[in-house]
Amino acid sequence: MELQLLNIPKAKENQFVKKGIESVEDLIRFFPRKYYDFREITLIQDAIPDEYQSIKGIVKEIKTKPNAVILKVEDSKASIIYVTFFHQSYIAQKFTINESYIFCGRVSVTYGYRKFVSMANPILYGPSSELNPGILPVYSKIKGMSDDYLKRCMNSAYSIVRSDEYLENSIIKKFDMIYFRKALQYIHFPKTTEEINEGKSRFLFDELFFFNLNLLQNENNQMKQSPFEIDKFELSKQLMGELPFELTEGQRNALRMISKKMKNKERVNALIQGDVGCGKTMVAIFSLLMAVENGYQGALMCPTSVLAKQHYEEITERFSSFGIKVAYLSGDMKVRERKKVVKAIKEGEVDIVVGTHAVLSKDVEFQSLALTIVDEEHRFGVKQRELLQLKASKGVHTISMSATPIPRSLALTIHGDSIDVMNIKSLPKGRKPVETTLITVEEDSYRRIYEEVKSGRQAYVVCPLVEESNSDMLKDVESVEEAFAKAKTYFEPKGIRVGMATGKMKQQDIDAELEKFANKEYDIFISTTIIEVGVNVPNATVILIKNAERFGLAQLHQLRGRVGRGSYQSYCLLLSDKATEMGRRKLETMCETTDGFLIAEKDLELRGTGDFIGTSQSGQDKYVMLMLGNTDLNESIRNEVKDILKNPIRTAFYKHLLKKEE
Structure with a gap:
């Protein structure tokens, strides 16, 4: 079903398409990446820092500043929270002194002379008599589209999409699952956490079921012998x-x-x-x-x-x-x-x-x-x-x-x-293992890069973000643009050339910049993880990975593989001063071994099973995590699929479905 059925402007259609959503069916399968549960009111004194919560209180004071409206709100225990709306001057007219309101959002708590509790730009707000907050689905951002607009489109999509059940009744009963349409309702419009879990369970089953069906069908269709005569070597x-x-x-x-x-x-x-x-x-x-x-x-x-x-x-x-x-x-x-x-x-x-x-x-x-x-x-x-x-x-x-x-x-x-x-498992002769070091002071990493470049070598600098973020959660994370500006200031006066590329650029422009680096037109190349695959520059001997704790272990190992491709000793510098316990274990593993097989096992151990609903994982990565976290279920599904493929009538039913979905 085409997106035009949603009766939305062409510009909004294009925003969906750029996100990979090309039909109503794609949209309804664009699952939330997480949920905020605002059903319970939290007392200000009990508020948990950096958690999303609902606060109820009386507006005692309204201050209007050039770029912000600040409300002083008092709850039933006489505790105070300051609610700030940035760049929304009109918002002051929506509130009345001594009236009760509910505010839903991320609570911040700071300690100085006294405890200071605040909330910036609440996600939901309204009079206590009218607002009844529930569970709020949170979707990945679509550039140019507000969360409210996406929610309206999702409501429309749910009302018009074909939601015929595509599994046999016998399977639904055997595995104790809800029907497809009910699962869509529970995923996008849940009233309880139990509904969310039921919806996730159904779509987890679907992912594993169709993966195994495709895999085993293809295995059955593959020839074990080959018709090609290959005997000259x-x-x-x-x-x-x-x-x-x-x-x-x-x-x-x-x-x-x-x-x-x-x-x-x-x-x-x-x-x-x-x-x-x-x-x-x-x-x-x-x-x-x-x-x-x-x-x-x-x-x-x-x-x-x-x-x-x-x-x-x-x-x-x-x-x-x-x-x-x-x-x-x-x-x-x-x-x-x-x-x-x-x-x-x-x-x-x-x-x-x-x-x-x-x-x-x-x-x-x-x-x-x-x-x-x-x-x-x-x-x-x-x-x-x-x-x-x-x-x-x-x-x-x-x-x-x-x-x-x-x-x-x-x-x-x-x-x-x-x-x-x-x-x-063995490397060709002459290849030296990359030395990996955890660094907490950026100046130290710049000195190492300078030494390598002055010796005629080249360097990579990798950042997790493309541009500076306004998010509090990412306030200490350096972007490519920030790193590029900083590196130019530090290195260019020393005669060192700095290049940059990000995933926001056109592919041909990225390729052109990478070729310049390969041709030694740049000494230092700053980018996001776009260099993770497909760059072979034997002269590059050092890679600095900023905010290293934010990368997965397997991804860090892949990035490290950009250096050590020639006969020169190479170095991987992991810059991090804010790692969690899991983050520290990850970085320690990187420093202890260069064995990709050991790292793969450790990565699976550290990551756990994850949650596939709402993630952008695709291909092998997603199914690795699904199967590891649901080994018994996957085995049961695999056996069910084998039974289906032995039965021509059941096989025909699913073959028809797969052709239709493709």
Whole structure:
């Protein structure tokens, strides 16, 4: 159902679309990220600092200032709270002295000469006789749209959306769940915490059910054998002899397994895991060479154009003496250039295609695709990986690569029992482990960066925010823009060049800035986590991560992987002076080990199961957390799905549903 059915202006439609909400169905599945429970009135003397609470009291005084209206409010115990409305001068007219009101919002408590309790810009407020606050859903912000406007749209969407039940009655009864429409009501318009939990339970079931249904269906449809004749490996031997280094044992083991399966016409379905810099790319290069030498095409897909370009350049260089034709394909290519590449792929004039998700476009047809490789596979959804395989005849070999390791048992649960999990744990010779240090004084980190840059090296600085935030919760968190201004002031007088990029920029502008850094036009590069994947600058030897406590452990490890990619000693500086107990444990783990497999286990342990409702997690990350936190439920669902797939009538029912949803 189109968004036009909501009868909203085109500008508001565009705001939804930019958030990934393109239909009424998308909107109704845009779940709250949290809830504020304002049902109970809290006495001012009992107010908990920094919590969202309801306060009831009599307005004793109204002060109007140029940028604020301040109310002095007294409750039944004669305690005082000061309620401030910033930049809302009209608000003073809504209140009457000696009348009772309810204010719902975040309470702040400070201690000086006396205890001072305050609330700024209440979320809800009104006369005590009229306002009956309940549970308030809180959604992720949509740029340009107020919370009230979103709530009105959500009400409209709920009233018009089709909400037919898509699960069998037998399953709903067996797992003791509420129906779909009731779950939507409880998620978006709850009256009790019990309703919220019931709604979450239903959608948790749905997530796991459809994930397992897709996974097991695909496993059943996959061929165990491959039709491709791959039995010549002379070029692989030649390339091996030309390398200026020896492959590690982990790389050799992976290639032995891949070549053996290909030779025996067994379909390769492999997940190669290993830390950044362990040599996964070399395994990909040799695997592509095996396919091409035997007359077939290969494709390598990457999550970013920067990473795709780097792979394209490396593969082109490695194969320069073999006469192998390598093409690059991305969404930002010029139309004429793209058409030329697509035509060459279809006619078999291209042996290897390296690109972004543009490789999945409908107009891209391969003549004889035998091998697909997906780099940083956890960043692609299940559907995207399947689309790449569908471009080939059945039996295509598939290799996924990930620098975010997960335990083997979990990998089998996420990818299916038929996948071969290969772990590359050793680093190539000459690579030195990155030294990681926790720093509490920023000046110390700047001195280290200065020393490295004056030695001819380069540095990254990573911040959690793009721009300065007005939120009290983020008042001590430095943004990219603030860090950039500070770094320019400190470093530029010393002749050091500073560059910057953020996720708010267009992708081609980000890529251009990253290329400048790679070409040594900048000495220091400041950004958000956009550098987490797809940047290979061997000359960069130090990365400073500001407010490090705000990043996940796996994310910190990924960021650390941006340095230590050459032969120089490299350093990771974790700047943090306000870490919680969990934050300290996280940063200590980073300082103690560089083993991505240990870090992956620790990360899962520290993060716990989380709450998928209202989060922006996608792909592998979300399902890892769901399955870890609900192992028994997932196993029961998996068994139910297996029973469904054994029954043609039940299978047909869900196949029809899945096609409709896609």
